[in-house]
Amino acid sequence: MLTRRTLLATSAAGLAAPSAIGTADAATPKNVVVQAKAIDDIIGAFDPAESYEGSNNEGCGNMYRKLIVPDPANADQLLGDLAEKWDVSKDGLTFTFQIRRGVVFDSGKPLTAEDAAFSLQRVVKLNKTPGFILTQFGWNADNVEKMISAKGEYVLELKLPEVQASTFVLYCLSATVGCVVEKATVLANQTNGDLGNAWLKSHSAGAGSYRMVDWAASDKIILETNPHAAVKPHIGRTVIRHTAEPAAQLLLVQKGDADIARDLNADQLKPIMSSPDFSFAKADQLMSMYLGLNMGLPQFQKTEVLQAIKWAIDYDAIAKNITPNVWSVWQTFLPKGSPGSIPDNPFKKDVAKAKALLAKGGYPDGFSVTLDHAAKSPYAEIAQAVQVDLAAIGVKLQLLAGEQKQVTTKMRARQHQITLMTWFPDYLDPNSNTQAFNSNPDDTDATKLKLPAWRCHYYDKELTAEVEKASKELDAKTRMERYAQMQRDSLERSPFVFLLQNAEIATMHKGVSGIYIGLLPDYTRYAQIAKA
């Protein structure tokens, strides 16, 4: 189907193809880094208690510091950032953090345990969308001041109402809701008891490398050096320009009007990946692309049919032909890089095996179903590839293209048959994805947990119970073994066909270097960006 977007994309690929296009010296001023990025995903602006999407989580990560961060080299390990060290009591109910001395907010005031306690308390009290990352541990507006408190200028104590896996709690503190804001500044800018929520949306009060200068939705984000930061940026000012079309991003970075383009797609990257005029920073992202099969349909209640579909798809061909560099094959619900993920990618295209499984499941002649997908690249092309693969085993797919939010709405209402979707974890701990794709304690409409498992009528009591157990498992090693087993079970019987995992590639103009791309946007950092 030729949409405006695909036409734009292809015409832009045409623009980019002739490498004769000269790349002039970077036209951006020396003291400014310009990034071209689509920033219209932002929900909840830049208050860490409300920030919930990639672009604003990334902004918060650069303006604020957290108690703990994952080790950039190996996310299985946690490092202290504001926390110099921490202890967990034997019963797993009390966490004590020693706050690093000498950390200073951009106001010039020192950061204390009181600021950290206040920051976590306000996430719970405000209870915006990401509030559940903390409230899932049993903290609420009534108990939080008692349970999260400063026990000295540099000692923070967290008490849990019930036992939770310690790593689970710690990983959640490394999410954006764990950003420490300056209590005094935030309260000084409070309106109507909102704990500074409105003000923090477009201001900052942190101890990270940057502070916010200006933000205009779907236009730009401007950050500048926090003069008191421990890690000061090489370049004092960062401007992120909203550039919706990847085609336009490519033009900007080619001409040097942008130093970095963030969202080039596979088609645009292919011809320039080996060019000396660009350098690239690439990192796996914890973003998965999957097919969700609705078990409300009788045929998908048969494990053999689910298996048949998993064996019918040519994963490698999709990754190689449609999404080279950007999406690669990954078949478990915990993507590569996530703590606890296992590198099992058992499925590959095997038509004979898939047909046999289909027959065994009671559908020797196949059946017809619909597939909902977003009407944009690469989803439309991947849907078509899946259509061809499934046709080979007799499953006829009717493709239904729509806007992304429309596809999501339909899935949440459980009205889809098959849907092509993406998912990213809310926090780094394996519980996020494991719960999403396995836990469904109540399959009725009255349930509180409307995660993908529920959305696909995947009602597996055994796995649901196992998710709960793993989240409370105190022994770290046993806990990870539980997640490994659940991934194997899911490959076997879940209605989710995990296809691909995303990698982000930042394309830098010649002479530009140093952007660090994190596993999740929260961990992407600008401070080391430099220009030759």
Next chain:
Amino acid sequence: MSASRLRPALGGLASVPVTLFGLILVTFLIGRAMPIDPVIAIVGDHAPADVIARVRKELALDEPLWVQFGIFLRNMAHGDLGHSVMTTRPVLVDIGRFFPATLELATAAIIMAVVIGIPLGVTAASRQGSRFDHVVRVISLTGQSVPVFVLGLLALLVFYVKLGIAPGTGQLDVAYEGVVPRVTGMLVIDALLADDWDSFWDALSHLAMPASVLAYFSMAYITRMTRAFMIESLSGEYIITARAKGLSATRILWRHAFGNISVRLVTVLALAYASLLEGAVITETVFSWPGLGLYLNVSLLNADMNAVLGATLMVGLVYVVLNLLADMAYHLLDPRVR
């Protein structure tokens, strides 16, 4: 002069509230019928059930449709169009921030379109069937039939990438970002007011390409309409009379023939201007121009209903006001009303 002559046009004012009410109602209903859950747009796909329920209640989405519409109307009467999900600011503030960029772009485009389009149309009509006429026809048909985004991308490719004589997308180079204080929101004018010539040239050079692309599109329409009106006008008996009187060709062309079509042309121009002002969605997207079109487009895709309703209302207002002005001009220009 004029108050009495304007009265019939001002009578049209009475229909304005009805038109706007209809517009609001239809937009509201379309918004509610969209297959996108506005709550998901606000809180995201992963939000837990209690947050979703709370926001649904806050938005009164659990109320019957007519109650929701009533609440919307009541708030609007108090000058409250609600908050945009995307920007988190009041929609009115957003419109104040995005509309000037569109106004700047549309005004530059319409000026270019008029200055080039009308003489082309008039000359083509006076030399009907000549080679000049054919060339004009090709130019104007191309302008009307080539999609604006193709034109926009081609312009970027040629003038920005290949020749390097035009700047890239956006309203300003980063170096000038935030230098000039915001007064009107139209950067070219703000730079002039601040007496900052570097910023002025930068803003003007950024404006040139998107405005030209839009102007080409409008010019094509204006040229074709002018030519059609002129051909009709030139075949009138009063033109033969004027010729018989021995008046000069130029005088006949511009004063007698053109003078006669100017009334109808005003309506064409007003509508062309209005269609530019509603936000040239695609042009603004291709050129990352932070105007109303971009705002409306992104809001729609995000199911940001307050923003969509507010921006649609703004577009409706622009149409109504320009129509009214065209009507008034009609009464001022048409000698038969004198």
